[in-house]
Amino acid sequence: DAGVIQSPRHEVTEMGQEVTLRCKPISGHDYLFWYRQTMMRGLELLIYFNNNVPIDDSGMPEDRFSAKMPNASFSTLKIQPSEPRDSAVYFCASTSGTGAAYEQYFGPGTRLTVT
Amino acid sequence: QKEVEQDPGPLSVPEGAIVSLNCTYSNSAFQYFMWYRQYSRKGPELLMYTYSSGNKEDGRFTAQVDKSSKYISLFIRDSQPSDSATYLCAIGGGSNYKLTFGKGTLLTVNP
Numbered sequence: 001d002a003g004v005i006q007s008p009r010h011e012v013t014e015m016g017q018e019v020t021l022r023c024k025p026i027s028g029h030d031y032l033f034w035y036r037q038t039m040m041r042g043l044e045l046l047i048y049f050n051n052n053v054p055i056d057d058s059g060m061p062e063d064r065f066s067a068k069m070p071n072a073s074f075s076t077l078k079i080q081p082s083e084p085r086d087s088a089v090y091f092c093a094s095t096s097g098t099g100a101a102y103e104q105y106f107g108p109g110t111r112l113t114v115t
Numbered sequence: 116q117k118e119v120e121q122d123p124g125p126l127s128v129p130e131g132a133i134v135s136l137n138c139t140y141s142n143s144a145f146q147y148f149m150w151y152r153q154y155s156r157k158g159p160e161l162l163m164y165t166y167s168s169g170n171k172e173d174g175r176f177t178a179q180v181d182k183s184s185k186y187i188s189l190f191i192r193d194s195q196p197s198d199s200a201t202y203l204c205a206i207g208g209g210s211n212y213k214l215t216f217g218k219g220t221l222l223t224v225n226p
Binding site: 004031033041042043044045048055056091093095097102103104105106107108109111 | 151156157158159160161207211214215216217218219
């Protein structure tokens, strides 16, 4: 299996621009999670989906952030407009939701820099 | 009080040392206690986990849970330079499959 795939791996953008991060979960996994990691705050859950439906978006910091999962193999996290404080590494993770449901598998992350 | 507290370190040990990494948590309802390893500029990878209480061993790694103290530990025996990474504890419970992560402890094993 290819594992969780994220793109782009690096993104540098100017304040005010729209940023779209992409994630392909492991095939057959029903749960998808979006995290943000910074030195100050560690790894924070932003939102998660079950069977393509958003279940809990309480971690989304502001209305500037939005996430979608149009099908079982693709999800996006969008920031519009971006701000320098959004600079972080964004991870996507997936899990099967059965048996070892807490075994979340992470992608390589997208390192976002907003100047 | 934060849900999960983890000493950020950094922790530096010589090769072959026994390493102890620890976390405390506040919610006694949590049942899943996970340990992730994260190499520099990589995504976290699941190392091992325990369910409920007790110990679990996997090679040089042992995970322990003390639910009475709300304290979890990861021990690494015969540490190797390749163990140098950030170790993240995470806890979960209930049917939502959410995990709450500690901030991670940076470990360096010196040859």
